[in-house]
Amino acid sequence: xxxxxxxxxxxxxxxxxxxxxxxxxxxxxxxxxxxxxxxxxxxxxxxxxxxxxxxxxxxxxxxxxxxxxxxxxxxxxxxxxxxxxxxxxxxxxxxxxxxxxxxxxxxxxxxxxxxxxxxxxxxxxxxxxxxxxxxxxxxxxxxxxxxxxxxxxxxxxxxxxxxxxxxxxxxxxxxxxxxxxxxxxxxxxxxxxxxxxxxxxxxxxxxxxxxxxxxxxxxxxxxxxxxxxxxxxxxxxxxxxxxxxxxxxxxxxxxxxxxxxxxxxxxxxxxxxxxxxxxxxxxxxxxxxxxxxxxxxxxxxxxxxxxxxxxxxxxxxxxxxxxxxxxxxxxxxxxxxxxxxxxxxxxxxxxxxxxxxxx
Numbered sequence: 001x002x003x004x005x006x007x008x009x010x011x012x013x014x015x016x017x018x019x020x021x022x023x024x025x026x027x028x029x030x031x032x033x034x035x036x037x038x039x040x041x042x043x044x045x046x047x048x049x050x051x052x053x054x055x056x057x058x059x060x061x062x063x064x065x066x067x068x069x070x071x072x073x074x075x076x077x078x079x080x081x082x083x084x085x086x087x088x089x090x091x092x093x094x095x096x097x098x099x100x101x102x103x104x105x106x107x108x109x110x111x112x113x114x115x116x117x118x119x120x121x122x123x124x125x126x127x128x129x130x131x132x133x134x135x136x137x138x139x140x141x142x143x144x145x146x147x148x149x150x151x152x153x154x155x156x157x158x159x160x161x162x163x164x165x166x167x168x169x170x171x172x173x174x175x176x177x178x179x180x181x182x183x184x185x186x187x188x189x190x191x192x193x194x195x196x197x198x199x200x201x202x203x204x205x206x207x208x209x210x211x212x213x214x215x216x217x218x219x220x221x222x223x224x225x226x227x228x229x230x231x232x233x234x235x236x237x238x239x240x241x242x243x244x245x246x247x248x249x250x251x252x253x254x255x256x257x258x259x260x261x262x263x264x265x266x267x268x269x270x271x272x273x274x275x276x277x278x279x280x281x282x283x284x285x286x287x288x289x290x291x292x293x294x295x296x297x298x299x300x301x302x303x304x305x306x307x308x309x310x311x312x313x314x315x316x317x318x319x320x321x322x323x324x325x326x327x328x329x330x331x332x333x334x335x336x337x338x339x340x341x342x343x344x345x346x347x348x349x350x351x352x353x354x355x356x357x358x359x
Contacts, residue, residue: 002045002057004038011038026082032066067110074107079117081110092117120254135220135303137266137296138245146300147217148320154296155210157243160202164242167195203247211255219256220307221249222263261303271301274312289314 005011011034019030040058047053072081077095082088090112094100105123112118134147143155170191178184210219224245231237252258268276270286271293277286284295291298301320305312 002041002048004041004045025084026071028068028071029065032068036066062113064111064113067112069107069109072110079107079110079119081112094119132214132216133218133220133304133307134214135261135300135307136222137299137303138222138224138243138248139296140239140243142296143248144296144300146297146304147214148304150214152294152297152300155206160199160206160244161239161242163198163202164195167191168238168242199244200247203244203251207248207251207255211252214256217256218307219252219258220261220303221245221252221258222266222303223260224263259307261306263303266302266306267295267299269302269312271298271305271312272314272317 015034016030019033020027023030040060044053044058048055067081072079074080077093079092079094081090081092083090103121105121108120108122110117110119132147132149134145134150134153137144137146139157141156141158141161143157145153145155147153171188174184174188174191178188222245249258249260265276267279267284270277270284270289270291272291273286273289275286275288277284279295279298282295283292284298285292302312305316310316
């Protein structure tokens with residue numbers, strides 16, 4: 001089992017003094033390297049213990065350095081970074097940068113790469129305070145959100161799923177020929193890279209639209225583990241692998257405030273009375289209180305209650321049921337209403353395709 005020394009005597013004294021010996025640059029770069037290396041190794045060890053990583057230790061392929069606020073100044077549109085104290089500096093003119101008009105808050109930590117400079121912004125506490133919350137249920141081809149302020153919202157992920165599917169079929173055809181013609185392996189690598197770029201581009205645009213459409217909201221996402229969702233079905237496993245939930249959460253985390261939620265029983269629990277039931281197809285029916293609604297809307301509502309630190313309760317449910325598109329419970333429908341027969345989808349969400357509202 002890999003063991004990482006945790007004592008301050010090793011990390012902050014022995015290792016720091018060893019790396020700083022003969023070092024002519026700012027000492028912070030040594031501290032930053034140690035901190036980043038420990039972060040990477042701890043993440044690798046944690047996943048290795050779970051069986052999700054191999055024995056080979058992680059390797060940093062692209063060199064970078066983190067620069068804290070005390071090592072640079074920003075004045076008149078120019079960033080000045082200290083390399084050697086009082087001797088050597090790097091200067092970046094960002095006075096005409098397009099993102100300055102959109103950025104909120106003050107400049108935070110910088111990340112200096114070999115060919116780029118990443119600038120982060122730190123919002124003030126009062127700017128980060130968000131009163132409204134929206135919870136998202138992650139599914140194979142959609143994100144289903146719920147908030148009392150907007151109701152049930154569906155974000156269509158079919159296009160993202162389609163991107164992965166198209167390149168999956170292309171690689172499948174090439175793999176048959178690549179075994180006899182090794183030169184096609186470069187084409188396979190090209191398709192894989194193109195797939196990643198297209199999926200990343202689409203996800204960036206989607207999360208930007210979500211952040212703008214729900215500006216000021218706290219977004220709650222399920223903390224999903226794909227490895228625990230796999231089963232004996234190849235088709236199901238492939239569909240799960242095509243889902244970009246983790247990327248969506250990662251990109252949303254620096255465009256809006258994000259919290260991670262426990263997905264356990266979010267689909268099975270009744271959002272009205274709290275009883276655990278097995279969903280039947282696309283609908284959810286509670287054996288205790290007779291609630292009938294879309295299973296994904298029910299899951300999103302359970303996740304919203306978790307964000308608020310609340311438990312399912314009939315009275316609370318009745319207070320939240322005023323949002324657009326809510327159906328009757330089973331008991332109310334049995335009293336004479338034919339709403340369920342007229343609305344086979346049970347609940348009509350406020351549909352969004354790439355966050356462009358549909359009719």
